[in-house]
Amino acid sequence: MTLCLNRDNLQGYVTEKDLLTLKPAVEKAHQDLENGTGAGHEFTGWLTLPSEIDDGFLQEAAQLGRELQACSDCLISIGIGGSYLGIRSTIEFLRGQARIPVYYAGHNMTPDYLNALLKSLDGKDFSVIVISKSGTTTEPALAFRVIKKYMKQRYSPQEMAKRIICVTDRAKGALRQIADQNGYRSFVIPDNVGGRFSVLTPVGLIPLAAAGIDVQALVDGARAGQKEYGRMAIDENSAYQYAAVRHCLFQQGKVIEVMASFYDNLMYVNEWWKQLYGESEGKDGKGIFPASLILSTDLHSMGQLMQEGLRNMFETFIEIRHPESRVEIPRDDQDLDGFNCVAGKYLDFVNKQAYKATAAAHLEGGIPNMTITLDRADAFHLGQLYYFFEKAVAVS
Amino acid sequence: MTLCLNRDNLQGYVTEKDLLTLKPAVEKAHQDLENGTGAGHEFTGWLTLPSEIDDGFLQEAAQLGRELQACSDCLISIGIGGSYLGIRSTIEFLRGQARIPVYYAGHNMTPDYLNALLKSLDGKDFSVIVISKSGTTTEPALAFRVIKKYMKQRYSPQEMAKRIICVTDRAKGALRQIADQNGYRSFVIPDNVGGRFSVLTPVGLIPLAAAGIDVQALVDGARAGQKEYGRMAIDENSAYQYAAVRHCLFQQGKVIEVMASFYDNLMYVNEWWKQLYGESEGKDGKGIFPASLILSTDLHSMGQLMQEGLRNMFETFIEIRHPESRVEIPRDDQDLDGFNCVAGKYLDFVNKQAYKATAAAHLEGGIPNMTITLDRADAFHLGQLYYFFEKAVAVS
Numbered sequence: 188m189t190l191c192l193n194r195d196n197l198q199g200y201v202t203e204k205d206l207l208t209l210k211p212a213v214e215k216a217h218q219d220l221e222n223g224t225g226a227g228h229e230f231t232g233w234l235t236l237p238s239e240i241d242d243g244f245l246q247e248a249a250q251l252g253r254e255l256q257a258c259s260d261c262l263i264s265i266g267i268g269g270s271y272l273g274i275r276s277t278i279e280f281l282r283g284q285a286r287i288p289v290y291y292a293g294h295n296m297t298p299d300y301l302n303a304l305l306k307s308l309d310g311k312d313f314s315v316i317v318i319s320k321s322g323t324t325t326e327p328a329l330a331f332r333v334i335k336k337y338m339k340q341r342y343s344p345q346e347m348a349k350r351i352i353c354v355t356d357r358a359k360g361a362l363r364q365i366a367d368q369n370g371y372r373s374f375v376i377p378d379n380v381g382g383r384f385s386v387l388t389p390v391g392l393i394p395l396a397a398a399g400i401d402v403q404a405l406v407d408g409a410r411a412g413q414k415e416y417g418r419m420a421i422d423e424n425s426a427y428q429y430a431a432v433r434h435c436l437f438q439q440g441k442v443i444e445v446m447a448s449f450y451d452n453l454m455y456v457n458e459w460w461k462q463l464y465g466e467s468e469g470k471d472g473k474g475i476f477p478a479s480l481i482l483s484t485d486l487h488s489m490g491q492l493m494q495e496g497l498r499n500m501f502e503t504f505i506e507i508r509h510p511e512s513r514v515e516i517p518r519d520d521q522d523l524d525g526f527n528c529v530a531g532k533y534l535d536f537v538n539k540q541a542y543k544a545t546a547a548a549h550l551e552g553g554i555p556n557m558t559i560t561l562d563r564a565d566a567f568h569l570g571q572l573y574y575f576f577e578k579a580v581a582v583s
Numbered sequence: 584m585t586l587c588l589n590r591d592n593l594q595g596y597v598t599e600k601d602l603l604t605l606k607p608a609v610e611k612a613h614q615d616l617e618n619g620t621g622a623g624h625e626f627t628g629w630l631t632l633p634s635e636i637d638d639g640f641l642q643e644a645a646q647l648g649r650e651l652q653a654c655s656d657c658l659i660s661i662g663i664g665g666s667y668l669g670i671r672s673t674i675e676f677l678r679g680q681a682r683i684p685v686y687y688a689g690h691n692m693t694p695d696y697l698n699a700l701l702k703s704l705d706g707k708d709f710s711v712i713v714i715s716k717s718g719t720t721t722e723p724a725l726a727f728r729v730i731k732k733y734m735k736q737r738y739s740p741q742e743m744a745k746r747i748i749c750v751t752d753r754a755k756g757a758l759r760q761i762a763d764q765n766g767y768r769s770f771v772i773p774d775n776v777g778g779r780f781s782v783l784t785p786v787g788l789i790p791l792a793a794a795g796i797d798v799q800a801l802v803d804g805a806r807a808g809q810k811e812y813g814r815m816a817i818d819e820n821s822a823y824q825y826a827a828v829r830h831c832l833f834q835q836g837k838v839i840e841v842m843a844s845f846y847d848n849l850m851y852v853n854e855w856w857k858q859l860y861g862e863s864e865g866k867d868g869k870g871i872f873p874a875s876l877i878l879s880t881d882l883h884s885m886g887q888l889m890q891e892g893l894r895n896m897f898e899t900f901i902e903i904r905h906p907e908s909r910v911e912i913p914r915d916d917q918d919l920d921g922f923n924c925v926a927g928k929y930l931d932f933v934n935k936q937a938y939k940a941t942a943a944a945h946l947e948g949g950i951p952n953m954t955i956t957l958d959r960a961d962a963f964h965l966g967q968l969y970y971f972f973e974k975a976v977a978v979s
């Protein structure tokens with residue numbers, strides 16, 4: 188097990204017995220999911236998606252990536268919501284692993300943003316991936332129009348057809364027609380996966396592969412998650428434990444969940460999580476409000492509120508056991524700041540002390556909290572984390 | 584008046600009469616603030632700060648900026664909390680106005696982040712601004728140690744002394760000693776301004792001037808705010824109206840305030856607002872939870888929760904009347920997406936339609952909302968907005 192859920196800091200809020208009480212409800216939800224008998228069952232394609240992804244498709248995607256990287260200084264990914272956040276959260280989490288920079292468009296309609304983006308393209312070669320099930324969602328459709336117009340000044344129609352990739356519906360919709368009529372290559376968004384779950388469909392995998400991300404490792408991690416979180420028994424399934432804890436805390440009036448991390452590369456993973464949970468649960472006058480904290484910065488501000496504000500929230504930390512690199516704290520002859528006491532130690536040692544102290548202080552201050560620990564900040568573990576959250580929200 | 588507060592979408596939640604009922608309480612708070620008789624009065628230096636900033640200081644800061652820009656390809660700003668967010672919110676809001684890129688350090692202890700930062704400095708010249716009242720706050724102190732060690736490989740002690748600027752206490756603390764003993768230039772953080780209010784002190788102004796931002800315009804805007812929001816009468820003071828509305832909504836069980844914008848460059852302004860309000864109000868088991876939405880992206884996800892989730896929140900939009908540039912929506916001969924209906928119009932026209940529709944829909948769905956409109960996305964209006972929020976939170 189490479190992803191651990193630690194529930195020690197729920198003491199006084201959620202007991203093992205509380206979780207066992209929920210066992211029948213969790214098993215019912217599990218069976219409804221597996222048998223396709225629950226609400227929204229027509230959109231549960233994400234459930235078995237990792238194991239169904241064809242390795243041939245992954246190779247094709249990687250090959251497309253090599254081709255685009257060879258002719259492009261950067262990539263523009265046009266999409267909104269799940270078709271933006273899943274891509275960005277992966278790129279930012281895997282800091283520096285993309286072989287060419289990825290810029291985003293179609294997720295806002297701020298003219299200054301789009302103008303700055305176009306200006307940054309001057310003198311550079313680029314390719315475009317446009318993602319939309321219908322092709323008529325306003326923001327990406329208008330961004331695509333503007334970017335196509337700019338491309339026409341730079342590239343011939345043949346060259347544009349090489350550089351534009353569409354990810355859209357199999358048969359219908361405006362973007363499907365645009366792709367077919369202009370000879371743009373295209374990939375299919377499956378019908379049975381909702382936008383917020385789409386990161387492991389071509390919606391996420393095509394732009395990620397185009398940027399040079401190891402999508403095979405991402406999918407392998409999701410496959411490990413599919414196996415791990417496929418177990419029905421709550422005591423063997425940490426995704427179900429996470430879901431059940433959230434349920435118990437919500438019953439106790441904890442209406443806000445703060446996803447917190449001491450690792451800055453989780454910022455957009457938190458945003459991805461917000462869209463998944465906000466859209467899935469915010470219905471029928473219910474739903475925990477999902478919020479994000481990136482520490483230590485927010486510790487010096489929002490930390491105050493966490494410590495002494497309204498007691499209407501709980502917290503989930505995401506920890507990384509082994510960061511990808513190390514920084515040794517230097518000795519200083521003057522030692523005016525007094526930190527020679529940690530000289531020679533690694534920065535992450537101090538970071539982990541800060542996390543532990545914060546988690547303990549928040550519990551003591553009335554904020555129950557859990558911690559999800561990833562072994563490493565790589566594509567495999569991110570794939571597993573995506574699936575963990577998807578499975579948990581479905582049962583939640 | 585260049586900053587407007589629109590309260591039309593509070594219908595059914597907060598009336599003019601409700602605000603007038605609060606008039607005596609607001610006047611009491613106003614007088615406590617003015618007379619220095621309220622709680623925390625020793626930290627209200629921010630109140631008269633804009634008018635007290637010496638224009639000579641602003642010229643000195645701008646001159647320092649020209650000097651650093653001449654010898655640096657980029658700038659590293661080391662600080663945390665208010666000494667990070669105030670700088671970053673200004674730089675990002677004024678997209679593209681910084682003459683050299685600004686990188687941040689000391690706001691997290693993620694080793695991969697710091698290593699990536701150092702790697703990006705290879706082959707580039709840079710200067711460092713380190714901001715800390717005490718010099719012993721862990722995150723910036725450790726980042727400063729690591730960066731100094733890196734600098735020693737690149738620069739002589741004399742050259743380092745030219746490139747390191749300290750912003751710290753006048754007389755005491757580790758960073759003051761480090762500056763004095765090593766001959767680093769330094770600027771003073773006033774004793775009577777708390778960290779979260781520090782953006783208009785040297786904490787914010789020195790790094791911003793160093794990056795080439797027009798700090799004179801920023802301060803001029805804050806001065807306009809000081810005048811505008813210095814009025815005691817609530818019906819003449821929109822900062823007090825904002826504070827009073829928040830109070831009324833909190834009384835009605837609205838425990839979350841969502842700061843929302845359809846302009847992506849407000850993302851870090853929202854983060855700055857979160858630290859100001861979270862730290863100021865999160866005390867004694869009280870405090871509205873401040874959250875941020877950047878639209879349209881979040882509309883396709885968190886929008887669901889806003890529309891149909893728990894009715895425990897309200898929303899404040901920040902609008903920009905005139906963006907700094909325009910994008911015309913192109914006509915498309917194929918018109919497969921059907922958007923020729925808006926061809927020839929500006930993108931911001933559609934953006935504003937989206938905002939209006941969202942604000943109306945949220946009110947109808949049970950989310951009362953206000954809108955703060957800035958005339959332009961420039962330094963003057965940002966300075967005014969900073970002061971607006973500072974004054975409002977003090978009375979709130």
